[in-house]
Amino acid sequence: MVEQAETLRRAPLSRDRILRAAVALADGTGIESLSMRNLAQDLGVVPMALYKHVANKDELLDGMIDVIVGQIDPPERDTTWKDAIRRRILSARAVLRRHPWAPLAIESRTMATPAVLAYLDSVVGTLRAGGFSANLAHHVMHTMGSRVLGFSQELFDDSRRAGRSGAASPGPAAAMPPEFAAQFPHLAEIATVASHDDESVVGQGCDDQFEFEFALDLLLDGIERLHEQGWAAPRRPR
Amino acid sequence: MVEQAETLRRAPLSRDRILRAAVALADGTGIESLSMRNLAQDLGVVPMALYKHVANKDELLDGMIDVIVGQIDPPERDTTWKDAIRRRILSARAVLRRHPWAPLAIESRTMATPAVLAYLDSVVGTLRAGGFSANLAHHVMHTMGSRVLGFSQELFDDSRRAGRSGAASPGPAAAMPPEFAAQFPHLAEIATVASHDDESVVGQGCDDQFEFEFALDLLLDGIERLHEQGWAAPRRPR
DNA sequence: ACGGTAGGTGTACGCCGTACACCTGTCAAT
DNA sequence: ATTGACAGGTGTACGGCGTACACCTACCGT
Numbered sequence: 001m002v003e004q005a006e007t008l009r010r011a012p013l014s015r016d017r018i019l020r021a022a023v024a025l026a027d028g029t030g031i032e033s034l035s036m037r038n039l040a041q042d043l044g045v046v047p048m049a050l051y052k053h054v055a056n057k058d059e060l061l062d063g064m065i066d067v068i069v070g071q072i073d074p075p076e077r078d079t080t081w082k083d084a085i086r087r088r089i090l091s092a093r094a095v096l097r098r099h100p101w102a103p104l105a106i107e108s109r110t111m112a113t114p115a116v117l118a119y120l121d122s123v124v125g126t127l128r129a130g131g132f133s134a135n136l137a138h139h140v141m142h143t144m145g146s147r148v149l150g151f152s153q154e155l156f157d158d159s160r161r162a163g164r165s166g167a168a169s170p171g172p173a174a175a176m177p178p179e180f181a182a183q184f185p186h187l188a189e190i191a192t193v194a195s196h197d198d199e200s201v202v203g204q205g206c207d208d209q210f211e212f213e214f215a216l217d218l219l220l221d222g223i224e225r226l227h228e229q230g231w232a233a234p235r236r237p238r
Numbered sequence: 239m240v241e242q243a244e245t246l247r248r249a250p251l252s253r254d255r256i257l258r259a260a261v262a263l264a265d266g267t268g269i270e271s272l273s274m275r276n277l278a279q280d281l282g283v284v285p286m287a288l289y290k291h292v293a294n295k296d297e298l299l300d301g302m303i304d305v306i307v308g309q310i311d312p313p314e315r316d317t318t319w320k321d322a323i324r325r326r327i328l329s330a331r332a333v334l335r336r337h338p339w340a341p342l343a344i345e346s347r348t349m350a351t352p353a354v355l356a357y358l359d360s361v362v363g364t365l366r367a368g369g370f371s372a373n374l375a376h377h378v379m380h381t382m383g384s385r386v387l388g389f390s391q392e393l394f395d396d397s398r399r400a401g402r403s404g405a406a407s408p409g410p411a412a413a414m415p416p417e418f419a420a421q422f423p424h425l426a427e428i429a430t431v432a433s434h435d436d437e438s439v440v441g442q443g444c445d446d447q448f449e450f451e452f453a454l455d456l457l458l459d460g461i462e463r464l465h466e467q468g469w470a471a472p473r474r475p476r
Numbered sequence: 477a478c479g480g481t482a483g484g485t486g487t488a489c490g491c492c493g494t495a496c497a498c499c500t501g502t503c504a505a506t
Numbered sequence: 507a508t509t510g511a512c513a514g515g516t517g518t519a520c521g522g523c524g525t526a527c528a529c530c531t532a533c534c535g536t
Binding site: 477478479480481482483484485486487488489490491492493494495496497498499500501502503504505506 | 508512513514520525530534
């Protein structure tokens with residue numbers, strides 16, 4: 001009876017259900033507290049049950065990344081390469097912002113996952129269709145770096161902390177301690193610059209949409225310039 | 239007797255000696271096998287002995303990062319902002335290349351360490367001395383992202399694997415499997431482009447010096463253009 | 477009716493970080 | 507010379523981790 005009830009109560013396990021639960025758990029309590037044991041408990045199952053569906057924890061993480069990357073919008077067809085890529089990257093960013101643990105997880109994988117490769121391949125395809133040489137497209141991909149996936153290095157802000165220990169903090173930003181300003185005057189200066197129309201910026205995180213688009217457009221403009229000039233690889237010095 | 243000999247044989251522990259041993263261990267066998275136990279063994283000491291000198295493993299990692307970042311050259315005085323920053327970043331890159339585990343370690347820390355902050359502050363100082371507004375300097379720092387520390391996102395190459403599981407692999411690159419080319423044709427194309435004068439690129443890693451400087455100069459040129467045009471923050475739309 | 481198999485269970489192992497009590501050698505103050 | 511504080515290395519132990527392996531069980535095609 002009880003056993004039957006329990007069996008009926010919970011949906012059968014599946015790789016997909018596991019991955020979705022893992023993403024939810026990482027979103028909720030941070031990637032650091034995502035353990036096979038915690039995940040199994042969330043699913044009402046014993047830890048080893050997971051291993052019938054994923055080979056190990058690394059593969060679980062790969063699967064989680066694929067779930068996320070798969071949510072990025074497909075490329076827009078009827079527009080310029082520049083606009084298509086810009087939109088795509090901003091879509092990637094929107095997706096990744098919902099999963100603050102994802103950037104670090106993506107970076108820490110040894111090999112890119114199939115979904116990531118498919119995404120990158122598609123971006124290169126957009127460049128090629130826009131008339132880029134394979135060579136220039138290659139350099140462009142390197143130039144974009146992680147930005148092509150919608151995130152950039154954020155040394156100051158707390159989205160990284162959010163990714164590690166739970167959801168984004170709701171409280172107001174911590175004030176900048178005075179000895180910080182004394183020790184790092186230039187950082188203090190740019191941190192309090194009135195670019196963001198709020199009073200204290202450090203701790204609140206400055207990699208907001210504006211910063212991201214600023215860098216993205218600077219890169220896209222530079223790339224466009226190279227492309228229009230018919231850039232070709234310089235003669236190798238060696 | 240024996241005890242005296244042992245005591246004499248090994249230098250006394252110190253925070254500095256621990257940090258240097260930890261860096262050496264991570265360099266040699268990868269960050270993943272850097273455990274308090276392994277490190278203690280390398281130092282000929284019991285694991286808990288380390289805790290008299292570092293608070294915990296996180297602080298150990300912070301200390302290791304500071305050791306590395308402290309090796310970046312100081313800024314050159316008698317030159318333009320652009321040249322000074324370019325040299326500085328390439329110096330940072332040269333340092334980080336010797337420690338493949340460092341990028342991921344730096345990125346995974348919750349807060350920037352004092353040495354990292356000091357470095358960033360100094361870079362901002364160079365910009366300000368070059369006539370940049372605090373506002374533009376702020377955006378420039380965001381634009382640079384992790385490149386200011388000498389590394390960029392490397393989704394393909396194996397330096398990441400090197401950082402995780404030991405020193406850089408000496409063997410030749412693995413050939414690209416044919417089904418890869420079928421599934422990701424654009425990636426296959428740009429991967430085999432003759433920009434690098436060797437036959438197979440995937441697996442050998444393409445974030446070499448050329449790629450890094452390509453992106454760096456693209457950014458610096460774009461920044462210079464903004465600076466010369468007297469860029470100012472646009473009116474905030476809201 | 478029955479054997480195979482897919483999938484959930486239970487136990488156990490070795491690794492990790494580190495809390496806590498303990499020991500020991502050194503050195504300043506008596 | 508004695509003592510006692512203290513810095514620093516030791517030993518033990520705990521809880522958590524990933525996961526190997528043997529098991530059990532419910533279902534399915536024959």
